[in-house]
Each structure stands twice: as C-alpha cells, then as structure tokens.
Amino acid sequence: MTVATSTTIGQRSTRHNDLRIALPPADLSFAQDEEWCVVRVNGEWREVRLHDYDELFSVPGLYEHLIYDILKCDxxxxxxxxxxxxxxxxxxxxxxxxxxxxxxxxxxxxxxxxxxxxxxxxxxxxxxxxxxxxxxxxxxxxxxxxxxxxxxxxxxxxxxxxxxxxxxxxxxxxxxxxxxxxxxxxxxxxxxxxxxxxxxxxxxxxxxxxxxxxxxxxxxxxxxxxxxxxxxxxxxxxxxxxxxxxxxxxxxxxxxxxxxxxxxxx
Ligand SMILES: C[S@@+](CC[C@H](N)C(=O)[O-])C[C@H]1O[C@@H](n2cnc3c(N)ncnc32)[C@H](O)[C@@H]1O
Structure with a gap:
C-alpha cells in the first residue's frame, strides 16, 4: 500500500517528497511489539519495526505519518x-x-x-x-x-x-x-x-x-x-x-x- 506524502508536525504541515510507507498485507497479524512496515527514505526501502523508535524518530515526519495519519492513533x-x-x-x-x-x-x-x-x-x-x-x-x-x-x-x-x-x-x-x-x-x-x-x-x-x-x-x-x-x-x-x-x-x-x-x- 502506498500512501500520501505530507503530514503535520507541531501544527505545521510538512511535505515529505520521498517518504513512502507500505504496510504488510492485512491478513497478516503480529504481536503489538512485532509489527513492522516498509519505508522508503531517500530512495531506499527498508523494513522498520513500529517499536523501533530510534528509526521512527530519526526520519522527520515518519512517526506522525505512520502512527497518526495511517494507523489513526488518537x-x-x-x-x-x-x-x-x-x-x-x-x-x-x-x-x-x-x-x-x-x-x-x-x-x-x-x-x-x-x-x-x-x-x-x-x-x-x-x-x-x-x-x-x-x-x-x-x-x-x-x-x-x-x-x-x-x-x-x-x-x-x-x-x-x-x-x-x-x-x-x-x-x-x-x-x-x-x-x-x-x-x-x-x-x-x-x-x-x-x-x-x-x-x-x-x-x-x-x-x-x-x-x-x-x-x-x-x-x-x-x-x-x-x-x-x-x-x-x-x-x-x-x-x-x-x-x-x-x-x-x-x-x-x-x-x-x-x-x-x-x-x-x-
Ligand atoms: C509510542 S512512543 C510514545 C511517545 C509519545 N508519548 C506519544 O504519545 O506520541 C513510546 C516512547 O516510550 C519510550 N520508552 C520506552 N521505554 C522507556 C523507558 N524505560 N523509559 C522511558 N521511556 C521509554 C520510547 O523511547 C518512546 O519514545
């Protein structure tokens, strides 16, 4: 699944021209601390675990885009x-x-x-x-x-x-x-x-x-x-x-x- 490329950080809308996120197929289920997705940053795809906060926070907007925009965290x-x-x-x-x-x-x-x-x-x-x-x-x-x-x-x-x-x-x-x-x-x-x-x-x-x-x-x-x-x-x-x-x-x-x-x- 490919998703939109803009998100909001600290009340500011930020564009991520090269940020793409793909989720695993919906019929695959994982324990909450084993969930993962695939992320393209600067032209390279890599697998990121949702609980790998070092990875999530190191890319501007990735945490907001994945957890809040796509996975609808409230x-x-x-x-x-x-x-x-x-x-x-x-x-x-x-x-x-x-x-x-x-x-x-x-x-x-x-x-x-x-x-x-x-x-x-x-x-x-x-x-x-x-x-x-x-x-x-x-x-x-x-x-x-x-x-x-x-x-x-x-x-x-x-x-x-x-x-x-x-x-x-x-x-x-x-x-x-x-x-x-x-x-x-x-x-x-x-x-x-x-x-x-x-x-x-x-x-x-x-x-x-x-x-x-x-x-x-x-x-x-x-x-x-x-x-x-x-x-x-x-x-x-x-x-x-x-x-x-x-x-x-x-x-x-x-x-x-x-x-x-x-x-x-x-
Ligand atoms: C899902 S994030 C939540 C961040 C924020 N509270 C939010 O709602 O967006 C979980 C955070 O807990 C932190 N964390 C995990 N274990 C921790 C610990 N033992 N002490 C302090 N922080 C911890 C992680 O580094 C991560 O930043």
Whole structure:
C-alpha cells in the first residue's frame, strides 16, 4: 500500500517528497511489539519495526505519518480531552501544573498539555533520538527533556527530578509491550506529589481480571487500593494495527494518593 506524502508536525504541515510507507498485507497479524512496515527514505526501502523508535524518530515526519495519519492513533488528543474535562470539573488550573511526561517521544503529548495551558512540562525518554526529534519537531514545548532510564535513576537525576516538585504525570502510548516497564512507571509515579494528577493510557486487556502480566497486576492493584484515586476511565480505539484491526486502549485520569510501594511490583 502506498500512501500520501505530507503530514503535520507541531501544527505545521510538512511535505515529505520521498517518504513512502507500505504496510504488510492485512491478513497478516503480529504481536503489538512485532509489527513492522516498509519505508522508503531517500530512495531506499527498508523494513522498520513500529517499536523501533530510534528509526521512527530519526526520519522527520515518519512517526506522525505512520502512527497518526495511517494507523489513526488518537491517544494524545484523547488523553488531552479527558484530562482537560477532569481538570475543569475539579476546578484545577492547568497553569498550576508541573508535569512530567514519561515516554515523551518527540513531544506530541507535551504539545497537547501546552495546548490546555500547562506551562511547565519536563519530558523524559530512554532514547537520545527522541530528545533530538523533540528539539527538531517541537522546540520549546518542554522546560527540560531528560534522557534517562527511569528504572535506574542515579542520585543526581533523582535529585534533579524530585526538585521539580511535579504534581502531574502523563504517560501515553508507552506502557507495556517492551516499552516502559512497571519499575519505570512506579519510579515516575513516586516523583509526583500526593494529590497530583495522573493521566495515562494502557491496552484495555491490562484491566481484565484474567490478565496476569506484571503490568496488569500493578495497574489493577493501584486502582483497587486507591494508591491511584481514579476519576475517569474511557475505553477507545487507540489506533489500528498493521492488520487494520482496531486496538482498544483505556485512558485513565486520577489523583495520586500515595507512593507505589516495592511490594506492589511483584
Ligand atoms: C509510542 S512512543 C510514545 C511517545 C509519545 N508519548 C506519544 O504519545 O506520541 C513510546 C516512547 O516510550 C519510550 N520508552 C520506552 N521505554 C522507556 C523507558 N524505560 N523509559 C522511558 N521511556 C521509554 C520510547 O523511547 C518512546 O519514545
């Protein structure tokens, strides 16, 4: 399948005269972290895995074009809408938020937060290429962008991040499936002040009682014991897979009541 060659980055329409993307046949299905497509960049075709973010972010517009234009990802906009509604219902001011955007990628969620009036946002991602792509595609969105492994914060990173006194955590399209592991989510969560806002999404199956993965267990237990006081959940179509079938996610917005303890990670 050959697709159009323009997309939008950071509210700007950008043309990619030599960017072509071909999806596998629709009757082939892959696990979410094994999906792939074929991309032509500068005259050369190459296979790219959808979870190979180094590749996706290194080509301007490729992430937006593939994940958002072609595979119809709706998650940053969906989280923004839900979060904005909950802030407004509770009378909280977006401008008072100090947000940590975990798994920030090239800044799409930061851009949505800025769009609702959040003025202080720090991005965190594990790969340098994501930081470079943010600087290229959405400069100025983040007050700071840290390339860190949240599972292994050294003392100086921990001190610096704690110093921001975050009262908001966002984490969109980044949990599970070989992306952000439970320890990284818990470490980021524990950097947020009690009462702070938590807005994230996960594959809906993680909320099924019979899903026994580490992530499912963690998310279910923080919701049940009110470590996270959930205000709103919404099930929706996150995107379609390369097999063109819908992938259902659940957006969750709530307030942190207490830290995630080590015992909850096992
Ligand atoms: C699908 S992208 C989502 C980017 C952005 N949140 C969005 O919605 O467009 C997932 C991001 O999570 C990042 N990531 C994966 N594992 C991570 C980890 N352990 N710590 C921080 N970021 C991680 C990846 O590098 C990638 O940028």
């Amino acid at each position: 998650s940053p906009a969906r989280i923004r809408k839900l979060f904005e509604a909950e802030l407004s219902a509770s009378g909280a001011q977006a401008a008072a938020l100090r947000a940590l955007d975990l798994g920030a990628g090239n800044g799409m969620v930061g851009e949505e937060l800025a769009g609702i009036g959040v003025e202080f946002i720090v991005g965190a991602d594990i790969i340098e290429v994501a930081a470079e792509a943010t600087e290229r595609d959405r400069p100025g969105i983040y007050a700071n962008y840290r390339v860190v492994d949240m599972t292994r914060l050294n003392q100086s990173d921990r001190r610096e991040l704690a110093g921001y006194r975050f009262n908001c955590l966002t984490c969109v399209a980044a949990l599970g499936f070989g992306d952000i592991p439970t320890e990284a989510f818990a470490n980021a969560y524990n950097l947020i002040e009690p009462g702070g806002w938590i807005a994230f999404n996960i594959k809906s199956s993680f909320l099924d009682q019979n899903d026994s993965s580490d992530f499912a267990k963690l998310i279910q237990s923080v919701m049940v014991d009110k470590t996270l006081d959930v205000r709103k959940t919404q099930r929706y179509q996150h995107r379609v897979g390369t097999n063109r079938q819908p992938i259902q996610y659940t957006a969750i917005v709530g307030n942190k009541r207490r830290d995630i303890g080590n015992g909850m990670l096992r």
